[in-house]
Amino acid sequence: MPSSVSPPFPRRxxxxxxxxxxxxxxxxxxxxxxxxxxxQRFAERTSVNLAYTLDQAIGRTVxxxxxxxxxxxxxxxxxxxxxxxxxxRDKLLFDNSLRLSxxxxxxxxxxxxxxxxxxGSAPARQANLADRDYFRVFQGGAHTGLFIGVPVRGRLSGxxxxxxxxxxxxxxxxxxxxxxxxxRLEHFNGLFAQxxxxxxxxxxxxxxxxxxxxxxxxxxxxxxxxLAGTANMRAVQAARSGTFKGTAVLDGVPRQYAFxxxxxxxxxxxxxxxxxxxxxxxxxxxxxxxxxxxxxMLGCVGLAALxxxxxxxxxxxxxxxxxxxxxxxTILDNVPSMIGYWDADLHNRFANHAYVDWFGVGPEKLxxxxxxxxxxxxxxxxxxxxxxxxxxxxxxLFERTVxxxxxxxxxxxxxxxxxxxxxxxxxxxVQVTDITERKRMEGELFEEKERMRLTLQSIGxxxxxxxxxxxxxxxxxxxxxxxxxxxxxxxxxxxxxxxxLHLPGGAAVQPSPxxxxxxxxxxxGPTRGVVLQRGDGQRxxxxxxxxPIADRHGQVTGAVMVLHDVTESVAxxxxxxxxxxxxxxxxxxxxxxxQDRARQALAQxxxxxxxxxxxxxxxxxxxxxxDRLGHDAGDxxxxxxxxxxxxxxxxSDTVSRQGGDEFVVLLPGIGSADTxxxxxxxxxxxxxxxxLLEGQPVQIGMSGGIALFPQDGETFEALARxxxxxxxxxxxxxxxxxxxxxPNGAHRLVR
Numbered sequence: 001m002p003s004s005v006s007p008p009f010p011r012r013x014x015x016x017x018x019x020x021x022x023x024x025x026x027x028x029x030x031x032x033x034x035x036x037x038x039x040q041r042f043a044e045r046t047s048v049n050l051a052y053t054l055d056q057a058i059g060r061t062v063x064x065x066x067x068x069x070x071x072x073x074x075x076x077x078x079x080x081x082x083x084x085x086x087x088x089r090d091k092l093l094f095d096n097s098l099r100l101s102x103x104x105x106x107x108x109x110x111x112x113x114x115x116x117x118x119x120g121s122a123p124a125r126q127a128n129l130a131d132r133d134y135f136r137v138f139q140g141g142a143h144t145g146l147f148i149g150v151p152v153r154g155r156l157s158g159x160x161x162x163x164x165x166x167x168x169x170x171x172x173x174x175x176x177x178x179x180x181x182x183x184r185l186e187h188f189n190g191l192f193a194q195x196x197x198x199x200x201x202x203x204x205x206x207x208x209x210x211x212x213x214x215x216x217x218x219x220x221x222x223x224x225x226x227l228a229g230t231a232n233m234r235a236v237q238a239a240r241s242g243t244f245k246g247t248a249v250l251d252g253v254p255r256q257y258a259f260x261x262x263x264x265x266x267x268x269x270x271x272x273x274x275x276x277x278x279x280x281x282x283x284x285x286x287x288x289x290x291x292x293x294x295x296x297m298l299g300c301v302g303l304a305a306l307x308x309x310x311x312x313x314x315x316x317x318x319x320x321x322x323x324x325x326x327x328x329x330t331i332l333d334n335v336p337s338m339i340g341y342w343d344a345d346l347h348n349r350f351a352n353h354a355y356v357d358w359f360g361v362g363p364e365k366l367x368x369x370x371x372x373x374x375x376x377x378x379x380x381x382x383x384x385x386x387x388x389x390x391x392x393x394x395x396x397l398f399e400r401t402v403x404x405x406x407x408x409x410x411x412x413x414x415x416x417x418x419x420x421x422x423x424x425x426x427x428x429x430v431q432v433t434d435i436t437e438r439k440r441m442e443g444e445l446f447e448e449k450e451r452m453r454l455t456l457q458s459i460g461x462x463x464x465x466x467x468x469x470x471x472x473x474x475x476x477x478x479x480x481x482x483x484x485x486x487x488x489x490x491x492x493x494x495x496x497x498x499x500x501l502h503l504p505g506g507a508a509v510q511p512s513p514x515x516x517x518x519x520x521x522x523x524x525g526p527t528r529g530v531v532l533q534r535g536d537g538q539r540x541x542x543x544x545x546x547x548p549i550a551d552r553h554g555q556v557t558g559a560v561m562v563l564h565d566v567t568e569s570v571a572x573x574x575x576x577x578x579x580x581x582x583x584x585x586x587x588x589x590x591x592x593x594x595q596d597r598a599r600q601a602l603a604q605x606x607x608x609x610x611x612x613x614x615x616x617x618x619x620x621x622x623x624x625x626x627d628r629l630g631h632d633a634g635d636x637x638x639x640x641x642x643x644x645x646x647x648x649x650x651x652s653d654t655v656s657r658q659g660g661d662e663f664v665v666l667l668p669g670i671g672s673a674d675t676x677x678x679x680x681x682x683x684x685x686x687x688x689x690x691x692l693l694e695g696q697p698v699q700i701g702m703s704g705g706i707a708l709f710p711q712d713g714e715t716f717e718a719l720a721r722x723x724x725x726x727x728x729x730x731x732x733x734x735x736x737x738x739x740x741x742x743p744n745g746a747h748r749l750v751r
Contacts, residue, residue, distance in 0.1 A: 021296075028292070032290065035285060035286070036286070039282040043273055044243050046273075050258070051241070054271070068094075070166065072108070072168075076179070077169075102188070102190075103181060103183055104120075105119045105181075107129070107179070109177045129180075132149060133149050134178060148265060150224055151214070159186065161185055197272075203215070204216075205267060206233075206236070206267070206270070207266055209226075210227040210228030211224060211227075212225045212227060236270060241260040243258045244257050244259075258270065336434065341427055345370070346387065347367075348370075348374075382400070383400070383414075390417070391418070393418050410436050413432070459476070461478060462483070463479055463561075464495065464562075465560045466558050466559055470496075470559075471495070472494075485498050499563070502539075514561040518548055521556055522548070542566060545564075547559065585638060590656065591656065594654060598614075599716065601668045610669055611709055612666075612667065612708070613671075614716070615705070616662070616726070617665065618662050625637055640692075642657065648686050649667075650667075653667050671709075677751065681751075704737075705739050722741040726739040726742075729745075730747070
């Protein structure tokens with residue numbers, strides 16, 4: 001077969017043109033890469049200089065505030081300074097602190113964490129900060145000197161600030177409290193905002209333990225987040241200053257970092273320029289240089305193309321045809337199906353190599369055989385009806401099981417396509433594809449589906465499946481019981497109609513979590529707090545979860561929702577929550593609920609400048625009832641007394657049993673002895689009528705003590721002690737009476 005041979009001289013010119021093109025590309029690539037290195041070095045120097053400047057500014061702010069805190073600690077130990085009037089004392093303590101830029105205030109906490117002196121409020125705000133990390137670290141003795149705490153958000157302003165704290169000690173050397181200064185994070189953000197680092201770049205101030213103090217931009221969502229253990233944080237902790245490249249954990253953006261530790265403080269600062277921003281100018285220049293280089297290279301390649309075209313014209317047509325035939329043969333021999341052509345007499349004209357695997361007969365030998373000889377009498381008889389239809393011009397497609405030359409059983413799908421010459425059929429194209437593996441997988445899929453069906457029917461939770469539009473496609477038996485729907489009735493209906501979910505105390509239908517899973521394409525974890533209501537009114541407290549179902553291409557085809565019946569556990573939790581706040585015998589508020597209501601009533605009384613009364617009651621002769629009639633009768637007496645006591649008080653009052661036969665009555669809006677007297681007489685009248693115990697009347701009395709807010713105390717604990725003392729005075733003075741607390745012990749009889 002003739003072949004085309006290129007002349008040596010044109011071939012050498014083509015090689016030379018290609019080499020020249022590569023040399024031009026290499027030269028420009030080196031220049032572009034050198035520009036890239038220069039751009040990165042310049043950006044690194046800029047970041048280092050900015051980090052140093054910010055380090056100095058932040059260090060001055062922290063150092064100045066720390067120096068001021070040391071001054072406050074010193075003055076707290078000066079009795080003469082602390083004896084000054086509050087206004088003069090605060091000016092002495094905080095004058096230097098409040099002049100510092102960015103300082104939000106200074107607080108002095110006592111040994112229990114209460115605010116005792118406040119630079120921003122006189123008198124000091126009523127708050128306890130014992131739960132803050134800067135208080136706990138000094139209280140436990142784990143730290144000395146300056147401590148920089150975790151950033152906190154102001155409860156009123158909503159703004160973040162950084163606490164700096166030092167402990168102060170009493171004359172005996174014991175821990176006396178903490179002085180804490182607050183630096184507003186907006187002060188640091190103001191410094192960072194003056195830098196123009198470009199898009200996706202940032203400046204971050206951190207504690208050396210990895211806690212984010214602030215980050216500009218996008219500070220609020222990251223304040224307090226811990227980066228401890230990340231590769232970038234380990235690099236910052238390994239040295240006092242330096243540079244490195246890394247990918248940010250917070251947003252996944254590659255950046256070039258320059259960091260410094262702020263003075264001797266446990267703070268670190270990093271200036272991070274996004275690699276994309278640093279290389280933006282370089283990329284534009286690279287595009288220009290690369291485009292120019294490409295033009296030159298294409299010019300060289302164009303010359304090579306002219307010579308290649310000339311060489312192609314000299315190739316022989318026979319070579320192309322032979323190559324096409326070899327390609328076709330190669331393709332057909334590698335197709336995983338038997339492909340052949342049989343003439344109208346069913347003699348072979350063409351066969352690919354797959355016939356060897358199936359029948360053990362090569363293409364050359366096959367051309368000498370008819371289809372009857374190849375298939376054998378039995379298989380030929382089964383195929384003959386399809387062959388006759390194909391020879392009549394009707395395409396055939398059918399499945400067949402064949403035993404190959406090695407004795408293995410193969411499932412196949414056969415296709416007979418007529419080859420027309422005008423209206424006559426001159427032969428048929430035969431394609432037989434092995435579907436043995438597909439049949440095996442279909443069987444395994446059927447078994448897997450059956451296992452899944454039996455599993456879903458046997459589990460104790462309700463399972464609901466839908467299509468991608470939220471229409472029900474499956475309910476397991478538990479779901480049928482809980483929803484009241486049969487699976488065949490629910491099929492095709494909207495999931496919110498079949499599974500209506502409600503809030504525990506309302507009638508509004510809640511959106512199904514299954515719809516959220518479809519919309520957000522993510523699983524929704526188990527969630528309690530919803531109620532499933534059947535059509536007949538029966539309700540179930542359920543724990544819901546849902547997940548989308550995707551096919552192998554990632555397309556969502558439906559979703560599954562699981563409902564776990566938690567009705568009994570919810571009822572038990574509600575009962576336990578009630579018992580935690582109410583007396584088990586009388587169902588009156590217990591000590592815990594009384595203290596909570598007392599705090600609320602005292603807070604309201606302070607706001608509205610009203611009074612408040614606390615009455616302590618004790619039954620006279622209760623022990624004799626227990627001894628004479630037994631404890632069951634005593635319990636019955638307490639229940640009757642509690643009911644009468646509630647009827648004798650207002651709806652806004654709180655009646656509480658403290659234990660045994662002791663009761664406490666909280667009376668908001670009562671501010672004087674004149675107004676509390678009628679209430680006391682009404683309560684005392686509760687015992688005028690005899691109590692019926694075990695069928696016999698029992699007469700019993702009571703004694704009580706009264707304390708008033710704010711005369712007798714500012715807290716509930718103080719008022720309770722005063723009322724208790726007055727009650728015992730009433731018992732000593734003859735019982736069956738109420739006494740009003742007096743500081744000198746001469747508790748006055750209430751008439």
